[in-house]
Amino acid sequence: MNHLVPTAPTTPTLVYVAGARAQTRFWEFFAANIRNKHPRRANAKATREFLIWCERAGVASIADVRPLQVAASPARHRTSSKNVG
Numbered sequence: 001m002n003h004l005v006p007t008a009p010t011t012p013t014l015v016y017v018a019g020a021r022a023q024t025r026f027w028e029f030f031a032a033n034i035r036n037k038h039p040r041r042a043n044a045k046a047t048r049e050f051l052i053w054c055e056r057a058g059v060a061s062i063a064d065v066r067p068l069q070v071a072a073s074p075a076r077h078r079t080s081s082k083n084v085g
Contacts, residue, residue, distance in 0.1 A: 014055060018062045054069065
């Protein structure tokens, strides 16, 4: 018998430690602001990769992320290179 049960998405650690307001805003962004499932899926993947990179770089909370970290992240470079003419 197959017991596949869909699981609820979990809040990324860096967002969780930032508090309830950050958690709510994080999920609202993906649920309400991005209505089409394909861009939502792509943005969720890029976000997940970025947050993993941040954790490995020693960032303690999403509130601690700075613009230079966003610019330096490998996910940012991978995404932006696809958009180059």
